[in-house]
Amino acid sequence: MKLVTAVIKPHKWEDVREALETFGVAGMTVSEVSGYGRQKGHTEVYRGAEYDIALVPKIRIEIVVDDADADDIVGIVVKTAQTGRIGDGKVWVSPVETVVRVRTGEQDASAL
Amino acid sequence: MKLVTAVIKPHKWEDVREALETFGVAGMTVSEVSGYGRQKGHTEVYRGAEYDIALVPKIRIEIVVDDADADDIVGIVVKTAQTGRIGDGKVWVSPVETVVRVRTGEQDASAL
Amino acid sequence: MKLVTAVIKPHKWEDVREALETFGVAGMTVSEVSGYGRQKGHTEVYRGAEYDIALVPKIRIEIVVDDADADDIVGIVVKTAQTGRIGDGKVWVSPVETVVRVRTGEQDASAL
Amino acid sequence: MDGYYAFMLVATAFVLMMTVPALALFYGGMSRSKSVLNMMMMSYVAAAIVGILYVAVGWSMGFGGDGTFFANPFELLWLDGVTTDTYIGVMFQMTFAIITAALISGAVADRLKFSAWVVFVPLWSLIVYFPMAHMVFSCTEDSLICGRIGAQDYAGGTAVHINAGIAALVLVLLLGKRIGWPREQMRPHNLTLTMLGAGLLWMGWYGFNVGSIVFAGEEGEAFTERFMSETGRTFANTTLATMAAILGWLLVERLIHKKATSLGAASGIVAGLVAITPAAGAVNLSGAVAIGLVAGGVCAWAVGLKYKLGYDDSLDVVGVHLVGGVVGTVLIGVFSTAEGAGGVDGLLYGGGFGSLADQTLGVVVAVVYSGILTAVIAVAIKYTMGLRLDEEDEVNGIDLVAHGESAYDLHSGTSGGGSSVLAASTAPATTTSKTEGASA
Amino acid sequence: MDGYYAFMLVATAFVLMMTVPALALFYGGMSRSKSVLNMMMMSYVAAAIVGILYVAVGWSMGFGGDGTFFANPFELLWLDGVTTDTYIGVMFQMTFAIITAALISGAVADRLKFSAWVVFVPLWSLIVYFPMAHMVFSCTEDSLICGRIGAQDYAGGTAVHINAGIAALVLVLLLGKRIGWPREQMRPHNLTLTMLGAGLLWMGWYGFNVGSIVFAGEEGEAFTERFMSETGRTFANTTLATMAAILGWLLVERLIHKKATSLGAASGIVAGLVAITPAAGAVNLSGAVAIGLVAGGVCAWAVGLKYKLGYDDSLDVVGVHLVGGVVGTVLIGVFSTAEGAGGVDGLLYGGGFGSLADQTLGVVVAVVYSGILTAVIAVAIKYTMGLRLDEEDEVNGIDLVAHGESAYDLHSGTSGGGSSVLAASTAPATTTSKTEGASA
Amino acid sequence: MDGYYAFMLVATAFVLMMTVPALALFYGGMSRSKSVLNMMMMSYVAAAIVGILYVAVGWSMGFGGDGTFFANPFELLWLDGVTTDTYIGVMFQMTFAIITAALISGAVADRLKFSAWVVFVPLWSLIVYFPMAHMVFSCTEDSLICGRIGAQDYAGGTAVHINAGIAALVLVLLLGKRIGWPREQMRPHNLTLTMLGAGLLWMGWYGFNVGSIVFAGEEGEAFTERFMSETGRTFANTTLATMAAILGWLLVERLIHKKATSLGAASGIVAGLVAITPAAGAVNLSGAVAIGLVAGGVCAWAVGLKYKLGYDDSLDVVGVHLVGGVVGTVLIGVFSTAEGAGGVDGLLYGGGFGSLADQTLGVVVAVVYSGILTAVIAVAIKYTMGLRLDEEDEVNGIDLVAHGESAYDLHSGTSGGGSSVLAASTAPATTTSKTEGASA
Numbered sequence A, B, C: 001m002k003l004v005t006a007v008i009k010p011h012k013w014e015d016v017r018e019a020l021e022t023f024g025v026a027g028m029t030v031s032e033v034s035g036y037g038r039q040k041g042h043t044e045v046y047r048g049a050e051y052d053i054a055l056v057p058k059i060r061i062e063i064v065v066d067d068a069d070a071d072d073i074v075g076i077v078v079k080t081a082q083t084g085r086i087g088d089g090k091v092w093v094s095p096v097e098t099v100v101r102v103r104t105g106e107q108d109a110s111a112l
Numbered sequence D, E, F: 001m002d003g004y005y006a007f008m009l010v011a012t013a014f015v016l017m018m019t020v021p022a023l024a025l026f027y028g029g030m031s032r033s034k035s036v037l038n039m040m041m042m043s044y045v046a047a048a049i050v051g052i053l054y055v056a057v058g059w060s061m062g063f064g065g066d067g068t069f070f071a072n073p074f075e076l077l078w079l080d081g082v083t084t085d086t087y088i089g090v091m092f093q094m095t096f097a098i099i100t101a102a103l104i105s106g107a108v109a110d111r112l113k114f115s116a117w118v119v120f121v122p123l124w125s126l127i128v129y130f131p132m133a134h135m136v137f138s139c140t141e142d143s144l145i146c147g148r149i150g151a152q153d154y155a156g157g158t159a160v161h162i163n164a165g166i167a168a169l170v171l172v173l174l175l176g177k178r179i180g181w182p183r184e185q186m187r188p189h190n191l192t193l194t195m196l197g198a199g200l201l202w203m204g205w206y207g208f209n210v211g212s213i214v215f216a217g218e219e220g221e222a223f224t225e226r227f228m229s230e231t232g233r234t235f236a237n238t239t240l241a242t243m244a245a246i247l248g249w250l251l252v253e254r255l256i257h258k259k260a261t262s263l264g265a266a267s268g269i270v271a272g273l274v275a276i277t278p279a280a281g282a283v284n285l286s287g288a289v290a291i292g293l294v295a296g297g298v299c300a301w302a303v304g305l306k307y308k309l310g311y312d313d314s315l316d317v318v319g320v321h322l323v324g325g326v327v328g329t330v331l332i333g334v335f336s337t338a339e340g341a342g343g344v345d346g347l348l349y350g351g352g353f354g355s356l357a358d359q360t361l362g363v364v365v366a367v368v369y370s371g372i373l374t375a376v377i378a379v380a381i382k383y384t385m386g387l388r389l390d391e392e393d394e395v396n397g398i399d400l401v402a403h404g405e406s407a408y409d410l411h412s413g414t415s416g417g418g419s420s421v422l423a424a425s426t427a428p429a430t431t432t433s434k435t436e437g438a439s440a
Ligand SMILES: Nc1ncnc2c1ncn2[C@@H]1O[C@H](COP(=O)(O)OP(=O)(O)O)[C@@H](O)[C@H]1O
Pocket: A007, A034, A035, A036, A037, A038, A039, A040, A056, A058, A085, A086, A087, A088, A089, A090, C026, C027, C028, C029, C030, C062, C063, C064, C065, C101, C102, C103, C112
């Protein structure tokens, strides 16, 4: 098993979800996060002061997958989330030893 | 060391926390996430339009544990978080090379 | 590649970010999480009832780094996030097999 | 004369504003965010339904003649024969009927079927409120509480607050507790709304109390003098009692919980206003302060009772309106002065126990009448269409289930610029198709 | 006399409150959280700009004499020659000019350049609203809609609502759809604000409709009698039509979507108030209920049209104000009674089709006049400074881009005690330095 | 006569509404979400404490006779000897005392002990405000600012705004900066509340300014004429100055920061209202616009000073109320016209420097009197019970620490149906047991 973690731009989420669905990904876990990197934040103005917001909103996707699918899924995310502009995000893959479906207790492949 | 990541239904959080406490888990990190999977979302209605909400709210729990405890903890989570209905969630285990307690700098087992 | 995950006290975030910046960390992904552990929460009072809030707010930082930098980065986080009071948090390191920069498709080292 | 009339135009708008939006905000803020819209909707639809029903038969049942419990419902049906230059009096009374029904909604948070509310409200107004308004406000010879018993109630301690409070208690006993109550925390989801609501209620209440002046046919000078002296008294009493109640509530809270809360301040405002409502014309400044202090302190303690006795009066309609209403109505028997609107001296001013007895009897009648008939209506609904939401719907939240909405979608704001993708991700196809259907 | 005057002081404050903050809240709550501040700002700056402009030339163009389309703009320039004891009349009319312009903002959510709004508003008031107010409200012999056509419009069904509604439609057609509309969900970000706004609008509307009474030189007794009988009618009609519209909207929604929503209740309030605005003085209670029911039901259906026809009337200014305004104005021809302010019997009361024809003609004139001139103004702006925000700015959110703000920073609240570090992390150096610059 | 009285009933309710809830919302929205409830509480408890204290001795100290600084506090103790038909005058003045104290709270956000506030407020009202009200509003022969100096102040530029502004400055200097200020960003947590608060303040201010009319014993016709002509002037001036101030503020902001913000619009509203408060009766329309423009622009710049000079006037009480109050009070000396309420020509109308001198002297007296005595009170509290919260409590947030509450729990809303488990997870045992204790 592998865990694919992707950090992407919020407005790309819909496209990525659809692409993964088409590929056959049955489930994923998503969260709203803040990104820090080359892409700079914006400036806000409040009575007599300006503030630089260092962070930019990102969407974080976690997908547990079969070893075999990992590369394809990384490829799909990179393809669909890409805008070519700074801040498109990162995708990384890490090992998972076992995964269980809470509802049934099924393990690994059959748990996905 | 292992990292046990569990994605469960929000209203099960209390029970899981208590069960883990009883088992002797000293700490964990929790976050609100959105889940995508077999369990479908709901429909909302706003002036002249209906919207399908694809995502369902979930709770994500991260617990760093001794290798020895990993299986028991997975078992406890699965047992207490189970409702038998679609959307109960997933639990997965991944390797951790080292963990440090910020307050003291203690490492691994003694850091938990 | 390694993934360094740090859970720290919210008001330490600024210092940690600066320290990592100085060290040369180009990017990270941050999220607001709730912590459960030795540090207890607080009590709230609402008409005729008192409630114990078990969780305390924390900041969760994820940094994908070169194997070589992992230890230094853990050290920096521990040093800057430390207050010596209970609840300072944890830092753990786990293996990452590959990381890709969405914008360019670059892999591993060059993706950071 | 036209000055008084001008004030009544504003006063009537104020009292309507007390329900829409003030009470809805006060209650909505205390609800959980998955049921705030339903809580507000209960007030808004109550306004629509009761308002029209009041014009249809409510006015006639209240003021269409004499009677112990109510007047002839058909005498002034749909304001037949009422001239438009007296419409404002009808509108003013209508706003009282509306808020009384709406007050009940606070007790049934999260779990009452919306359809059940839509049926309960008109029935309850017809069977319980309209008669109660006759008994108290028409003050005809035979009218039970005012005419026969002779209990003083300036603006509705019995007809409005005790009435709504006891109805709420009966309803929650038949409805049962929310899933997880009291084990699970069910704290207010947005206290700024509750504070706002309380503030607007306070302003509106000047329409409620001060506008409740009734003239004895004075004219010219005498009319103006009466207008100024009585409204001066009721305005000042309403103000001081509310202020004293805030302090009373916060003090007791400080003692019990070691914290003075904003929810306590907001609740103290309402408790004080409730308690002074019946007494606004009867007491002097010191009496007003005393009633406010007692009401604030007693209610602050009373809202804890539900945990002891185990009834889920979700937003404390009983603890604030029933208890506060009883405190104010009964204490008239103690603090009333002969210079007041009622012309009766209370216990403290040498009037003996007479007034105290009348007031207590008035309270008892209100409690019994409203309690029994509310039970009848609620039972009827419970065993026909049912009162209660399904368990799963209650867990998912009534806003979603009954109204297909959720109150907030704030992500893009907090994350500064992103659009709320997660809360909002939709299956486009469906959207469009559904939409087509929608606009078809 | 001074009672009526006292009421007008309050009524004027009420109508100003309808724009600031009521309408801003009603619209703001329906916007997405990345554009709520811009939505509110459009109302606030409209108040500032139109208010001053109205005193400069608006009053004179409306009431500075006779004319088909407008009066002499220089006659009463900057209220020259107007005595302060009649200022309140000017202020009252001013608040109408303000809210009419502000109403348009609901259609252009998320994408109209703020600078374009700041230019559009004064031009539109000058060229479209001020003349329209003359045609309808001055009611001089030559004034087109009131004087010549003789269409009834008590408080502004044509001048305010149809006018703003058609202008909104023209503007969105020239402006285009929001990125992602209708595919992407763009639901209200905070319905509690919308409910609050609707409630405050309702209260303020009593100033709007009831304050629109015009006397025929009565004095003393007669004045008071007229004041009481006509305001009694307009107050009651405004109330009942609104209540009926809430029910009408929720009913239709229930049928189409199987859900009665809070947004529907809030929208129903506005639809009912819009429809009764022209008819408040003309109809009786039954007529008011009928108009409210129809307006609520029809608007509930009409807001779905934009998906069918493909124009992005973001917050339904067309569906509620244009449609609701037409319904109310035209139905006067059916439900008007001779006892009413207009003294005309409608179709239903044996008045034949005369009134119906006048009303319809009045609507047509308003639509054509406003439609064409709004188009001219909007085109002029579009091809000079431009109407529309850059694509990227629209995605990032206009609050951030145009105002440098985001509405909410709630983390520390929800997480109970932490400070909102993420939304707020700043590069200190910059802050300070910039700040220096700021206060320099 | 009774028309004026009717207006005063509403005006008094309006001004009370300015503090509860309007000011509380305006300030609350600007606070951080971990201290919004405390910010609102400071206004609410100030209303309760000052209100009762005013009736006790405030009225007597202000209007119980003559005196340079104050009148005999015991003359009309607890309104002894005041007839109820004049109560409304007392209530109206009371609302001024309340809001003046509440205004100060904006400066001390996040860090002032709640207990210190509860002690500061009554002392400050007693020692600083009540005398100031006498000096300005009683206008007895000996009264310092009005009687002796003869400075014009229609509704409280000196007594209310300069007074509160200087007190705020003194208080923050003794209190110190918030932890992390100005390095850490402390932006408004909910600007919709601030916009709402500003809008309600605007409406309420018509009660504040227009209600401040004082008659010279006119009767009948003359009374009505005076009522209409003077309120017409004050209403229009209040309106135009506010509109001009919005534009003035946004313009300056645009120049300095390249952005016109919603916070700027809300602040401009308040700055304009503050500046026109003393001048509402004295100037004509052009004067009102001029004062508004200047006030808006100057305050927009003045709020940046705190960063330069390093005092943490958290929500800009100094920058808006002190500065705005001075601008308005002094400019009377320039724009005042003889037709105005004061009957004095200012510099611009050939009145020479006389009025300008009087106005300036009035300002100086207010600043010195309030500044010194506020310092005495604050120092006394600082070295006895202490002014400041512990460092850790300040970081955790005063809402939690002082009131045991957090303002928002919105999760279930944003996540559409889930219940806010994380923010709300409780140790049941404790809850129940504690609850038992609670209701015991
Ligand atoms: N080393 C890292 N570890 C974890 N997340 C990272 C790392 N570097 C960047 N990110 C995430 O990727 C996002 C995009 O990175 P950024 O450097 O801004 O642009 P790009 O990836 O196009 O060079 C960041 O906002 C952050 O969320």
